Amino acid sequence: MNILVLNSGSSSIKFQLFDMGAGERLLVKGLADKIGLEDSYLKSEGPDGAQNQRAATLPDHRAALQAIFEVLRSHGPTENVASDVGGVGHRVVHGGEKFGESVLIDDGVMGILRQLVELAPLHNPPSILGIEICREMLPGVPNVAVFDTALHQTMPPKAYLYGLPLDLYRQHGIRRYGFHGTSHAYVAKEAARHLGRPLEELKMITCHLGNGCSITAFERGRSIDTSMGFTPLEGLVMGTRSGDVDPAVPLFLVKDLGMSPDEVDDLLNKESGLKGLCGERDMRDIETRARQGGEAAQTAIAVFVYRVQKYIGAYTAALGGVDVIVFTAGIGENSAYIRGEVLRPFRYLGLRIDGAKNQEGQTVFSCPDSAVCVMTVRTNEELVIARDTCNLIPCKEDPTKRRTRSPAE
């Protein structure tokens, strides 16, 4: 069965089409970008790696999805998208407290997704729009929502509550939600599978280090804490996001420096992190500059690494020890240098890295006698979305099968 995965943003839609029958094969992937702008374009890549990019008139998300369906048609497996796609999986950033797992979309779910816009005013509306258009343009094709937050709904109150008046949580939902859930869930399962151990038996810390960065602690197979919070701004130092700062800093920026709330929002989300510290957001460039003696780049790396170390230390304490530490995403998968630096202080835990294996990017790169296993696992959020979609869509022969109830029911 073919499953289409969509990740709809405010000005782009990423897509991947999987054949879930034949070894979860990726058939085509691509991107409709700069939607609503003059220089919008469509990019696609087949399973052989052959790429195609062309200018396309994409005034809105509807036109972008139409263009994507054209690409699917021209790629062969889907003569007629509405009949050849068994289901569409949508990445939805925020599921609030309503969704602890992926869900088959119906009118009730749509109503709840619209209520949740309050919590994710930038991220959820494009996903909702993508779902609405698919429901309209592909009648009869089931849609599934997969949430970045769902994995972390297992966090206990001591991890998700802030030290703020409780009414802010009760009345406005101000609490820690956590994000990157599909990535953490995928790499945690893959790591356990690789080790031949049940995830439930492992104390595991997963480090998603990409443009966005977050760390999750797994106990008995469940997320018990994660570094992102009410929004994806909390926690680690990221490409352009600050991560943790004293909450008095934004107040100072507003009251003493006269910045507007929007300016502070921009500063914390788009001008801070690695970019704020050294002017670059791309870790490859920063590492190059640091090697050439650039002091700002060296400092940025030191701040980045130290923050990751602090979270690993905190989560080791929260878990009462750690069996496995996993690195994933652009930096985590590719930078042996950052992995090595991050793990340096954890010799006290009996953790020993095999330097050569780390350089080679081997999946397990700890020494055989290391007390903690350290791993690099390539993330695949789209595959998680495709799998969840496949598992939730109603079976054609018996529509009562494989249906999960929406919280609205």
Ligand code: AMP
């Ligand atoms: P992602 O958001 O997962 O695509 O990750 C993007 C980040 O990964 C950027 O900061 C890239 O510079 C970083 N990255 C990708 N490849 C490497 C590499 N070989 N070494 C260091 N950082 C890398």
